[in-house]
Amino acid sequence: MTQQETLGVAVIGAGMAGAAHAAGWRAATTVRSPFPAQVRLVAVADIAEPLARSVAGRYGYERTETDWRALLTADDVDIVSVVVANHLHREIVEELLAAGKHVLCEKPLSDSIEDAQAMAEAARKSPQVARVGFTYQRAPGVAALSDLVRDGTLGEVVHLNGRYYSDYACSPQVPMTWRYRGSPGSGALADVGSHLLAAAELVAGPIRNVSGARFRTVIPERPLPKGATVGHGLVEVTDETEAVTNDDWAGLTVEFDQASGTLEASRVAPGHPNGHRLEITCTKGSAIWDQESPSEIQLFLHDDQVAAHQNGFRVVKLGPGHPYIAEGYPMVAPGIGVGQNDTFIFQARAFLEEVVGLPEEESWPRCASFDDGLRNMRVIEAAARSAAADGVAVTLD
Numbered sequence: 205m206t207q208q209e210t211l212g213v214a215v216i217g218a219g220m221a222g223a224a225h226a227a228g229w230r231a232a233t234t235v236r237s238p239f240p241a242q243v244r245l246v247a248v249a250d251i252a253e254p255l256a257r258s259v260a261g262r263y264g265y266e267r268t269e270t271d272w273r274a275l276l277t278a279d280d281v282d283i284v285s286v287v288v289a290n291h292l293h294r295e296i297v298e299e300l301l302a303a304g305k306h307v308l309c310e311k312p313l314s315d316s317i318e319d320a321q322a323m324a325e326a327a328r329k330s331p332q333v334a335r336v337g338f339t340y341q342r343a344p345g346v347a348a349l350s351d352l353v354r355d356g357t358l359g360e361v362v363h364l365n366g367r368y369y370s371d372y373a374c375s376p377q378v379p380m381t382w383r384y385r386g387s388p389g390s391g392a393l394a395d396v397g398s399h400l401l402a403a404a405e406l407v408a409g410p411i412r413n414v415s416g417a418r419f420r421t422v423i424p425e426r427p428l429p430k431g432a433t434v435g436h437g438l439v440e441v442t443d444e445t446e447a448v449t450n451d452d453w454a455g456l457t458v459e460f461d462q463a464s465g466t467l468e469a470s471r472v473a474p475g476h477p478n479g480h481r482l483e484i485t486c487t488k489g490s491a492i493w494d495q496e497s498p499s500e501i502q503l504f505l506h507d508d509q510v511a512a513h514q515n516g517f518r519v520v521k522l523g524p525g526h527p528y529i530a531e532g533y534p535m536v537a538p539g540i541g542v543g544q545n546d547t548f549i550f551q552a553r554a555f556l557e558e559v560v561g562l563p564e565e566e567s568w569p570r571c572a573s574f575d576d577g578l579r580n581m582r583v584i585e586a587a588a589r590s591a592a593a594d595g596v597a598v599t600l601d
Contacts, residue, residue, distance in 0.1 A: 211242070211282045211556065212422075214247040214282045217260070217287035218259040219407065220462045222248070224548045226262075226265065229243065229283075230264060232552035232556055233553075233554040235550065239553075245264050245265045245478070246278070247266065247274075247278070248263075249270070253270050253432040256268040256270070272296060275303075284305050284450075285310070286309045288341045290315075291315040292598050293315075296324050301327065306334070308370075308571065309577070313396045314581070315386060317453060320577065323578075324574040326573050327574035327575075328574075329565070333559050337551055337572075338571075338572050339548055339588055340399045340487065340548035340552055342528065342554075343493070343542075344532075345500070345522060346403050346493055348501055348526045353484070357489075359486045359487030360487045361484050363463055363484070364463055364465055364491065370471050370477050372436035373423065374471075376437060380448075384446075387449070388451055390450045391452060392470055393451055393454035396471065398475055401483060404458075404482065405460075408463050408484065413458065415457050415458075417454070417455070417595060418595065419591045420454075420486075421452050425447050426446060452590075456467070456591075478495055478496070479496055490503075491503050499522050501542070502519055503517065532546065554567060555571050583600065586600055
């Protein structure tokens with residue numbers, strides 16, 4: 205790609221995550237080195253036109269669309285983020301790829317294994333870049349834990365404990381939406397747990413076995429909204445209710461190649477708006493990352509030169525020696541603010557680098573492939589099979 209070429213970007217879905225994608229594309233060329241192409245912010249598409257206008261206006265997109273299909277023939281659109289309800293992903297992604305667009309699809313890849321398989325097959329056949337967004341793999345603290353394992357500092361992982369607690373659904377007055385419809389495993393485990401699974405595999409390697417899975421629906425029915433809903437907020441509701449068919453909470457035990465793990469996901473954990481946490485115990489020490497304190501990790505290393513009663517976990521402030529920070533922030537120093545919004549910027553930049561053909565060794569780590577997204581869903585499916593069979597062990601291929 206030459207210096208003069210332009211890449212046009214559009215976002216389908218203007219809800220909370222869609223706005224994060226829109227903001228990420230806007231800032232993607234401001235990190236790392238100067239980008240070798242111009243990025244043009246073209247369109248935000250959403251059936252809710254006022255919402256689309258708001259997001260487009262906030263982040264500098266040129267126009268809005270109320271029908272995503274308008275992007276298929278738009279000559280000024282090269283890259284599209286798909287950030288809508290999971291069951292809509294397949295149709296949109298397949299048509300975008302067929303139209304010659306590069307696609308970044310929000311996680312999870314779809315709402316069914318069958319659709320995810322079809323999407324992965326379409327991506328394999330397409331010359332376009334097709335990736336899925338697991339933004340927590342870009343969190344500097346999560347990437348730092350992965351580096352501490354990979355470079356041998358912590359040794360082999362023995363056990364990983366991970367949880368993703370959230371409270372967006374803890375009120376019974378939160379209205380019924382697509383998030384609360386679906387089979388077991390498509391609730392908290394797919395929504396926030398998919399991030400947890402991806403982060404755990406980045407640190408400890410592929411999950412090979414799932415057992416002891418349990419699901420629980422804490423709030424069995426929810427009121428129907430009177431109008432449209434966006435994100436997780438409370439809106440005016442009717443007196444009519446609908447049964448919740450998927451999981452508010454999920455817990456499972458997993459086996460990696462060399463380690464074991466215990467994982468938990470909840471959308472009904474009061475006081476934890478975004479409580480994503482990983483704790484790893486290894487042969488040479490332990491480490492902890494917690495999204496509620498995202499600018500630091502806790503680290504313990506065996507040290508024979510230090511008396512046991514004087515040793516313990518220490519807080520390490522993330523700084524330019526850790527992933528993404530030196531190239532990702534204008535103020536490069538320990539103790540600067542680090543947050544989830546930044547991961548959308550890093551994700552967008554890595555995607556752009558792949559689109560323009562930057563060699564992998566010169567780029568930030570590639571975004572997850574659709575095959576990676578399919579694997580993530582296979583782990584969720586294995587957990588559902590385990591839970592349905594009273595916790596039986598399920599091996600993944």
